[in-house]
Amino acid sequence: MTLLGEPGGPRRVRQDLRLVPAAVLTWTAALLGLLWGWPACLLCAVAGTLGAAIALRRWAPGRRDPPRRWAAAGALLVCALAVAGPLTLRIAAAQHDPLRAHAGEGRDAILRVTVEERPRPLRSAGYADRPDGARLVLVPARVRDATVGGQPVASTGRVVLIAPFAGWSRLLPGQEATAGGSLVPPGDGDLTVAVTYVRGPPRNVGPASWWQRAAESVRAGLRAVSGILAEEPAGLLPGLVVGDTSALPARVEQEFTDAGLSHLTAVSGANVAIVCGAVLLVARALRCGPRSSATAAGVVLVGFVVLVGYEPSVLRAGVMGGVGLLALVLGRRGSAMPALATAVCALVLWDPAMAVSMGFALSVVATAGLVLLAPRWSEAMTRRGLPAGVADGLAVPLAAFLVTAPLIAGLAGQVSVVSVVANLLAAPVVAPVTVLGVLAAALAVVWPGGAELLAHLAGPGVSWLILVAREASAVPGAVLPWPSGWWGGVLAAGVALLVVLALRHRQARVALAVALAGLLVIVVPVRVVAPSWPPQGWAVVACDVGQGDALVLATGEPGRAVVVDTGPEPGPVDRCLDRLDVDRVPVVVLSHLHADHIGGLASVFEDRAVGAVAVGPGRTPGWAWRLVAAEAAQRGVPLVELSAGRRLGWPALRLAVLGPRYVPRAGSESDDGTAINNTSVVLRAATPAGRVLLTGDVELAAQGDLLASGADLRAEILKVPHHGSRFTLPQFLGAVTPRVALVSVGRDNTYGHPSPVTLRWLSGGGALVARTDLGGDTAVVPDGAAPAVVRRGRSP
Numbered sequence: 001m002t003l004l005g006e007p008g009g010p011r012r013v014r015q016d017l018r019l020v021p022a023a024v025l026t027w028t029a030a031l032l033g034l035l036w037g038w039p040a041c042l043l044c045a046v047a048g049t050l051g052a053a054i055a056l057r058r059w060a061p062g063r064r065d066p067p068r069r070w071a072a073a074g075a076l077l078v079c080a081l082a083v084a085g086p087l088t089l090r091i092a093a094a095q096h097d098p099l100r101a102h103a104g105e106g107r108d109a110i111l112r113v114t115v116e117e118r119p120r121p122l123r124s125a126g127y128a129d130r131p132d133g134a135r136l137v138l139v140p141a142r143v144r145d146a147t148v149g150g151q152p153v154a155s156t157g158r159v160v161l162i163a164p165f166a167g168w169s170r171l172l173p174g175q176e177a178t179a180g181g182s183l184v185p186p187g188d189g190d191l192t193v194a195v196t197y198v199r200g201p202p203r204n205v206g207p208a209s210w211w212q213r214a215a216e217s218v219r220a221g222l223r224a225v226s227g228i229l230a231e232e233p234a235g236l237l238p239g240l241v242v243g244d245t246s247a248l249p250a251r252v253e254q255e256f257t258d259a260g261l262s263h264l265t266a267v268s269g270a271n272v273a274i275v276c277g278a279v280l281l282v283a284r285a286l287r288c289g290p291r292s293s294a295t296a297a298g299v300v301l302v303g304f305v306v307l308v309g310y311e312p313s314v315l316r317a318g319v320m321g322g323v324g325l326l327a328l329v330l331g332r333r334g335s336a337m338p339a340l341a342t343a344v345c346a347l348v349l350w351d352p353a354m355a356v357s358m359g360f361a362l363s364v365v366a367t368a369g370l371v372l373l374a375p376r377w378s379e380a381m382t383r384r385g386l387p388a389g390v391a392d393g394l395a396v397p398l399a400a401f402l403v404t405a406p407l408i409a410g411l412a413g414q415v416s417v418v419s420v421v422a423n424l425l426a427a428p429v430v431a432p433v434t435v436l437g438v439l440a441a442a443l444a445v446v447w448p449g450g451a452e453l454l455a456h457l458a459g460p461g462v463s464w465l466i467l468v469a470r471e472a473s474a475v476p477g478a479v480l481p482w483p484s485g486w487w488g489g490v491l492a493a494g495v496a497l498l499v500v501l502a503l504r505h506r507q508a509r510v511a512l513a514v515a516l517a518g519l520l521v522i523v524v525p526v527r528v529v530a531p532s533w534p535p536q537g538w539a540v541v542a543c544d545v546g547q548g549d550a551l552v553l554a555t556g557e558p559g560r561a562v563v564v565d566t567g568p569e570p571g572p573v574d575r576c577l578d579r580l581d582v583d584r585v586p587v588v589v590l591s592h593l594h595a596d597h598i599g600g601l602a603s604v605f606e607d608r609a610v611g612a613v614a615v616g617p618g619r620t621p622g623w624a625w626r627l628v629a630a631e632a633a634q635r636g637v638p639l640v641e642l643s644a645g646r647r648l649g650w651p652a653l654r655l656a657v658l659g660p661r662y663v664p665r666a667g668s669e670s671d672d673g674t675a676i677n678n679t680s681v682v683l684r685a686a687t688p689a690g691r692v693l694l695t696g697d698v699e700l701a702a703q704g705d706l707l708a709s710g711a712d713l714r715a716e717i718l719k720v721p722h723h724g725s726r727f728t729l730p731q732f733l734g735a736v737t738p739r740v741a742l743v744s745v746g747r748d749n750t751y752g753h754p755s756p757v758t759l760r761w762l763s764g765g766g767a768l769v770a771r772t773d774l775g776g777d778t779a780v781v782p783d784g785a786a787p788a789v790v791r792r793g794r795s796p
Contacts, residue, residue, distance in 0.1 A: 019341035048080030126595025157193030167201030221444025241437030260419025369403030397423035410489025543576035547746025548596030556652025591696030618679030690716030724754025
């Protein structure tokens with residue numbers, strides 16, 4: 001539907017750009033007003049008024065086609081007046097809201113609010129006895145009543161609540177609730193008057209509207225019928241259809257981001273075009289006229305926007321779709337840019353915060369690129385002999401990538417170089433999956449059996465998208481670091497502009513191809529060949545899994561290795577094992593049941609044969625034990641317990657279990673996790689590179705017990721306990737006397753790991769300290785009389 005600003009309609013239609021200056025003025029005024037204050041809005045309004053006056057004076061009667069130009073100048077003047085009035089007043093009111101002053105003082109408040117958007121889960125990786133997942137939600141809301149220090153505050157501003165997941169995650173837009181918590185100031189350039197850290201569940205919750213309850217029933221039904229698929233497709237399907245990523249695994253979400261496919265789970269113009277396009281095609285098959293077809297599509301559009309939620313990109317697409325359907329009724333072509341400009345003006349005037357919304361900006365810029373650039377490039381490719389379908393398939397992702405890359409680079413400080421190819425591979429299944437998913441959502445409440453059948457039909461397409469994202473994100477150098485901030489975005493925009501200009505001239509295209517070839521010749525060997533990973537004869541590898549542990553011990557047999565701990569989440573340990581070409585794991589040893597050691601267990605099983613899962617005597621925390629037991633049972637793998645004195649062996653690896661010697665009373669829990677850490681399985685491994693002491697997270701008590709036991713703790717290689725925490729006995733390190741100390745730790749962690757004191761003790765004892773947060777995957781290899789360390793380097 002070209003009228004919606006998406007590809008797939010007539011080849012190229014001349015676009016009407018008369019409303020673009022008005023949209024640029026409105027967006028710029030709101031952006032500068034939020035960043036620099038309300039006077040900037042007035043300056044923009046004055047500039048717009050002067051521009052409109054000059055245009056009207058120059059385009060006097062008698063000139064060619066003056067009415068069309070008067071329309072552009074008139075729209076600019078109307079928006080300038082709107083900027084000078086309502087927009088400036090709203091920004092000034094938010095910037096002088098009395099609640100903002102109390103937030104600057106960090107006061108406590110009781111707020112009666114109206115929820116404006118669906119609560120968004122804030123995910124975090126598991127650590128210690130806390131599982132991964134969402135423990136907090138972000139709730140945009142509007143203040144109805146506020147009390148600070150027992151005194152009422154006259155505020156009707158917008159606030160953002162950071163609230164406990166329990167209770168708050170179930171609220172729907174339009175519901176009222178009472179929240180108590182601490183106020184903090186919002187960030188710069190924000191229409192929000194305060195951020196509130198909420199304590200406790202919502203109180204005095206009001207009813208939701210019938211349409212919001214109906215929409216939630218449909219979303220819940222879609223989640224339920226998606227459950228017949230495997231875990232990852234079941235979490236992705238609702239995200240593709242209605243933007244519901246509440247069940248989307250963190251690994252899949254990160255892979256979609258790295259592959260440049262994250263827009264697929266952020267409902268925007270593409271979804272609107274697919275849904276409305278399907279309705280129009282059905283209406284055309286039924287021989288309906290333009291008005292009845294547009295009416296049917298409009299009804300579906302309104303329902304779809306309510307179902308998905310009032311996200312900035314969804315509202316932009318909804319308003320633009322409504323304008324496009326109106327153009328269909330009036331028989332106008334080339335209406336994509338007027339629809340986009342109208343959407344920008346209407347939404348920014350209605351909610352100035354849209355001006356600083358990255359989702360809104362990406363949606364607008366991508367749509368403009370698809371409308372203005374993709375058709376031209378597609379035609380150029382067709383003239384050079386490419387089939388029309390292939391040309392469209394190449395032009396669309398290339399245009400979307402080039403126009404959005406500067407924004408993404410400036411915001412995230414990285415650029416995905418596999419985005420175009422990934423989107424090409426994903427494109428054929430996006431529309432069928434979306435249509436099947438929408439139909440499944442519609443049927444889920446009234447006919448779950450039919451909805452499950454549709455979910456089954458969508459399943460292969462969803463799995464294909466996951467495969468594309470996974471393989472694309474795993475390409476070496478798939479994500480390149482880039483300077484962040486506004487100047488990084490400007491630099492990326494300059495590069496994109498040079499690429500576009502170069503593609504217009506043959507000599508420049510040849511030069512660009514030579515430059516890219518030279519870059520590949522330099523970069524590929526440096527990033528892929530030069531590190532020579534895995535190193536020949538590696539004995540042990542500490543995988544870079546973030547703030548957690550995952551170690552791999554070679555057994556001396558091709559493709560086979562023992563895994564000790566699996567990190568805090570699926571994905572990193574899987575990629576580490578892939579890089580090591582490990583496809584058979586005789587045993588996975590989980591030193592203890594903290595989340596940062598068991599979180600990646602499921603991904604070890606992916607495309608690998610696993611012989612057993614081994615654990616120590618600890619069974620706490622209970623949720624973790626149940627998760628491990630369920631995973632082993634689901635895979636049909638035996639679950640075995642390791643106790644002191646147990647020995648295991650392979651051709652080039654011998655394991656001896658030294659601990660734990662300290663086991664808390666069965667069923668006991670520890671608030672600080674120390675008791676669970678001290679139940680860690682301690683292993684001594686004999687490898688070609690020397691003896692390795694694997695210590696899990698043992699702390700002072702367990703280290704003391706090991707010393708008191710008289711066990712031989714000497715080892716050339718030490719996996720430093722508890723990520724190098726300060727709870728380490730110097731006597732314990734002295735008994736080990738390692739030559740290499742492996743510290744598995746996450747970059748920029750908030751726990752103070754590794755402790756400078758522990759690092760000084762290790763270095764003072766003559767150990768070479770190798771940290772995964774600095775060196776990435778770290779291998780130890782035999783090197784004569786002493787082990788040597790090879791670092792792979794961190795991925796960007």
